[in-house]
Amino acid sequence: MAQEVRGVIAPGKGEPVRVETIVVPDPGPGEAVVRIQACGVCHTDLHYKQGGISDEFPFLLGHEAAGVVESVGEGVTDVAPGDFVILNWRAVCGQCRACLRGRPWFCFDTRNAEQRMTLAGSGRKLSAALGIGAFAEKTLVAAGQCTKVDPAVAPQVAGLLGCGVMAxxxxxxxxxxxxxxxxxxxxxxxxxxxxxxxxxxxxxxxxxxxxxxxxxxxxxxxxxxxxxxxxxxxxxxxxxxxxxxxxxxxxxxxxxxxxxxxxxxxxxxxxxxxxxxxxxxxxxxxxxxxxxxxxxxxxxxxxxxxYGDCLPSRDFPLLIDLHLHGRLPLEKFVTETIQLDEVESAFQRMHHGDVLRSVVML
Missing domain, CATH: 3.40.50.720 (NAD(P)-binding Rossmann-like Domain)
Structure with a gap:
């Protein structure tokens, strides 16, 4: 059954972001619904808001995220409900010429969820930032965008591997x-x-x-x-x-x-x-x-x-293990933790160089 949750929307070019109610559908084949625990505020989200990436407004922002798989669709075997995961925006296909030549980090046909999340009430389709849209209590992604890691890690540092730190x-x-x-x-x-x-x-x-x-x-x-x-x-x-x-x-x-x-x-x-x-x-x-x-x-x-020529299934677990063993200080990247309704002000602090990373906690 579809769920209604809160999420941060960029309604139009240069307009302030706002928290809206969004509809997250049940996962279809090859998809997963993830309950977001933390999501970093990245420059890429600001570029989306400013119209620097595309004009497919409204956007559901956020992509540097970690959370727990809530449900999966038909045919999903790599992750299961209850798994702690980092979301990635390069879910490899396994079938393109790069993947077949043993270079999946260059995958030319990466996957996103087929279904679209929508605005409650109007039903307007949302464009999820980098195919993720994680400034939200829950989001719908392709199952391949979920990478299992050790749940001992704090979500506010784990999610940073989803984009900027990994890059x-x-x-x-x-x-x-x-x-x-x-x-x-x-x-x-x-x-x-x-x-x-x-x-x-x-x-x-x-x-x-x-x-x-x-x-x-x-x-x-x-x-x-x-x-x-x-x-x-x-x-x-x-x-x-x-x-x-x-x-x-x-x-x-x-x-x-x-x-x-x-x-x-x-x-x-x-x-x-x-x-x-x-x-x-x-x-x-x-x-x-x-x-x-x-x-x-x-x-x-x-x-x-x-994306740092990364292969999430290989690199994310390795880097999390290094962090848990004290060799990778991911915690140094977190300047502040904030709530969903503070994303607009976080963009201002980031633009002025006042923070290394603000992280939304849910």
């Missing part, structure tokens, strides 16, 4: 291939950049250079494992990175801003045969221009990192 850690470990003794520079030290620093530290990098224009973020970066910090308002970040790496540049440079200016800095701050990883999300109108001879002559690799 940053994965950019360092999965995409950038950071290894023991490497030098790493991270440009942009918000939530994703801070996670890239944590991932680099976890991988055994010898030197981790945090670059930002906000001293508050640089101070946080130091607590996350950065060995050096550079305020790009005061010092040229390319020259500073070279100076800190014997004049050569970093082995891996992770760009977590998503702007042409900072990407060029990343390109020139890497060592010969070094790697640049773009994990910051650019806007559609942005263009990049680089001398082609420099692209050729410097060698190495220029990569983009989509």
């Amino acid at each position: 940053g850690i994965g950019a360092a470990i999965n995409t950038g291939g950071v290894g023991r003794g490497d030098s790493v520079a991270v440009i942009g030290c918000g939530g994703v950049g801070a996670a890239a620093i944590v991932g680099s530290h976890l991988a055994g990098a010898a030197k981790i250079i945090a670059i930002d224009i906000d001293e508050r973020k640089l101070e946080t970066a130091r607590t996350m494992g950065a060995t050096h910090t550079v305020n790009a308002k005061e010092i040229d970040p390319v020259e500073a990175t070279r100076e800190l790496t014997g004049g050569f540049g970093a082995d891996v440079v992770i760009e977590a801003v998503g702007r042409p200016e900072t990407y060029k800095q990343a390109f020139h701050a890497r060592d010969l045969a070094g790697t640049v990883v773009l994990v910051g999300v650019p806007t559609p109108e942005m263009k990049l221009e680089l001398p082609l001879l420099d692209v050729f002559g410097r060698g190495g690799a220029l990569k983009s990192s989509w």
Whole structure:
């Protein structure tokens, strides 16, 4: 039987979000209903609200979530009611050319729920942010979007792996291939950049250079494992990175801003045969221009990192285990916990750089 629950809706471009009653249908084949316990406030949700991703309003926001499976539809075998799960927005299909070649983290046909949640009363269909819509007491997702993890973990930290923290850690470990003794520079030290620093530290990098224009973020970066910090308002970040790496540049440079200016800095701050990883999300109108001879002559690799090139079924349980054993400080990412009706104010604090992550508790 369909259920009515509260959820945070973005009604139109740039309009304030509001809490509305939404209808969650019973799960159909391959679907699951999840009772949400915690959901992080991510920049992607702000992009949805601002119309920067699509114009398919109204949106049911929220996607960095953890909760408990309440019910499942026909044919679901990987999860069952009562399982504690992290939600992901890359439910692999297992049948596309990437999956069949043993590279499911590149899956080209990821799955979402077939049914749509709706607004109570009007019946208007909602577009769930990243196919999840977890600023709600319950949500409907494809069962493959549910990844079981150890229920001993606190939901407010577990849910962060559902997007930003996984994107940053994965950019360092999965995409950038950071290894023991490497030098790493991270440009942009918000939530994703801070996670890239944590991932680099976890991988055994010898030197981790945090670059930002906000001293508050640089101070946080130091607590996350950065060995050096550079305020790009005061010092040229390319020259500073070279100076800190014997004049050569970093082995891996992770760009977590998503702007042409900072990407060029990343390109020139890497060592010969070094790697640049773009994990910051650019806007559609942005263009990049680089001398082609420099692209050729410097060698190495220029990569983009989509969701940290993660495989949720592999990476989420591993990272949760590392956290529970004290090796991955996920709790440092949680600046504050809030309620559903505080999401709009949380967006303002995030926009001004006042928080690393606000987490909605339900």
